Amino acid sequence: MKFKLIYPKWNKLKEQTEFNLPPHGPVVMAAEIPDWVDVQFVDENLQELDLDDSPDLVGISMMLTTQVKRGLAIADAYRARSIPVIFGGIATMLHGMEVMGHADSVFLGEVEGRLSGVFDDFRRGELKKLYNFLNHQPAMDLVGPARRDILDKDLYYHKGVRMVDLFHASRGCRFKCYPCAVSFLGGRQFRPRPFDRVLEELETIDNPRLFLVDNSLAQDTEWEKQLFREMIPMKKTWCSHTIEDDPKVLDLAAQAGAWYVYQAVFDTSDYIRERIKRYHDHGIAVEGTILLGLDHHTEDYIKKLVDFLLTIDLDLAEFTILTPFPHTKAHDDMIKQGRILSEDWDRYDACQSVYKPKHMSPQRLEELYHWAWEEFYRDEPQNMKMFKLLKRAVERERKLGTYQGRRRDLVDRSFGKKVGSSLSVEDKRK
Amino acid sequence: MKIELDYVDSMMNFRGLWDAPSICGLKIARFEDRHVVVVTELWDKNPGTSVTNFCPQLAQLICDEHSLDPKKLIFIEHTPQTGSHLEIYEETFHLVQFSHGPDGFSDPKWHAVSREEVDQLLKNPSTVTLDRLR
Numbered sequence: 169m170k171f172k173l174i175y176p177k178w179n180k181l182k183e184q185t186e187f188n189l190p191p192h193g194p195v196v197m198a199a200e201i202p203d204w205v206d207v208q209f210v211d212e213n214l215q216e217l218d219l220d221d222s223p224d225l226v227g228i229s230m231m232l233t234t235q236v237k238r239g240l241a242i243a244d245a246y247r248a249r250s251i252p253v254i255f256g257g258i259a260t261m262l263h264g265m266e267v268m269g270h271a272d273s274v275f276l277g278e279v280e281g282r283l284s285g286v287f288d289d290f291r292r293g294e295l296k297k298l299y300n301f302l303n304h305q306p307a308m309d310l311v312g313p314a315r316r317d318i319l320d321k322d323l324y325y326h327k328g329v330r331m332v333d334l335f336h337a338s339r340g341c342r343f344k345c346y347p348c349a350v351s352f353l354g355g356r357q358f359r360p361r362p363f364d365r366v367l368e369e370l371e372t373i374d375n376p377r378l379f380l381v382d383n384s385l386a387q388d389t390e391w392e393k394q395l396f397r398e399m400i401p402m403k404k405t406w407c408s409h410t411i412e413d414d415p416k417v418l419d420l421a422a423q424a425g426a427w428y429v430y431q432a433v434f435d436t437s438d439y440i441r442e443r444i445k446r447y448h449d450h451g452i453a454v455e456g457t458i459l460l461g462l463d464h465h466t467e468d469y470i471k472k473l474v475d476f477l478l479t480i481d482l483d484l485a486e487f488t489i490l491t492p493f494p495h496t497k498a499h500d501d502m503i504k505q506g507r508i509l510s511e512d513w514d515r516y517d518a519c520q521s522v523y524k525p526k527h528m529s530p531q532r533l534e535e536l537y538h539w540a541w542e543e544f545y546r547d548e549p550q551n552m553k554m555f556k557l558l559k560r561a562v563e564r565e566r567k568l569g570t571y572q573g574r575r576r577d578l579v580d581r582s583f584g585k586k587v588g589s590s591l592s593v594e595d596k597r598k
Numbered sequence: 599m600k601i602e603l604d605y606v607d608s609m610m611n612f613r614g615l616w617d618a619p620s621i622c623g624l625k626i627a628r629f630e631d632r633h634v635v636v637v638t639e640l641w642d643k644n645p646g647t648s649v650t651n652f653c654p655q656l657a658q659l660i661c662d663e664h665s666l667d668p669k670k671l672i673f674i675e676h677t678p679q680t681g682s683h684l685e686i687y688e689e690t691f692h693l694v695q696f697s698h699g700p701d702g703f704s705d706p707k708w709h710a711v712s713r714e715e716v717d718q719l720l721k722n723p724s725t726v727t728l729d730r731l732r
Contacts, residue, residue, distance in 0.1 A: 276616060303618050303646075344641065355645070462684075462686065463685045463686050464684065494651075495648075497648075498686075500648050501686065503650060504650060504708040506708070
């Protein structure tokens, strides 16, 4: 049986240096596909999508709201030729009702222990319209190594430099933050994977650089410490979301290879300043994530916030505009206040104002968003800051003997596309 | 089970979107001319669907369970203060107006109301003009 698994394309943040990381959802899902199914994976961000082929079943995996319209269009094209389509992934859960109208089947929830049943149903001609496991999370010891062999790994290189591989050690989140839908998607209960399963998967990843995509590592102090202790011998170098602000945790994280963290910077307080400093004191770099357009954000506030960022030695900054994704408090509030201006999901890319900000026009917020990127990277461009960050990873990997070097055969390619090589003569001699 | 009490102040468990186990606060005050329902979003303690995301279905469920007259319904959504200093976590009350047909409630529209107005609605007689609220 031929199963074509598609990851629809979306528009990246215009200001951000383009990254294409190996998708995580599809490889986690693929681990549960039975052996008798032949899987073809297409990451449409990097690969041409042939809509004229005839697989037995098409799967569409969507992570982001900005993938939804494209995902639905792909489904419509296949279904017009009577090829059945099943949807899954985070954005499918957020937009389930809408997706149902374009699908032969919709899978909601986490796949472990469930997917072989879905394929059996399909084989028997009894595919159900809905598989709803949203409120029945599987036991975490069922979460095995992701199936990264479905990826065309050579695509995830920029001029010979390999991108990070994505990995997760836990699911769920005990926090429920204003703009975030994680509590709807993965539940409020923090669900760590057993350490032996974490290590089992880490051993399968030949990439020394990882992105731990757990919602936040700061969920349980003892778990966090143990995770880092277990990871030290793996000699990985990794980035992640927030790490707990505790000297022992930060020390262990650094030993385990914490390279940089994505840390929300939400005000101009000394707490934030000190928080960043404490990461730096442990040799962990910080990419600030800054959400613009909250209800207390006046024009003056945003300008002061950006000025503040320039004084706290952030290694990188990523600005986004508040986006009221379904199943968030932000969405509930905006709906009640009649402030949502668009439900065109293509515009839910976090660089457009799809709602009416409280203290300015949507256009002005977008102007300030562009200004924030420019202002932050005025003195030192983004690619220079990223190069410095990369250098830190390389230095650590060289010390540990895990450095893989640039792939010479891919130095003239960026995510599969041919580009000019920027290797120096000296580099090329190496 | 049908319940017909003039005053209810309790927690309500309900199956939200995709059957998600969900919970909200529920106040009902039944008067001759109006059936006032205040549903409180418990946010942090609600593991499932928010009341905003489910309010037409929730209104129908409450009317059915408590034998309320949809024509007399005044449906208020309450978001309590959470203790945060941020404006987005301040207490709010919204009157929700629906269309009502054979399939139940639909097309919710929210209008901010003050705590004082809600307090008045829960008293008898109320000084709030009801026409504005239905």
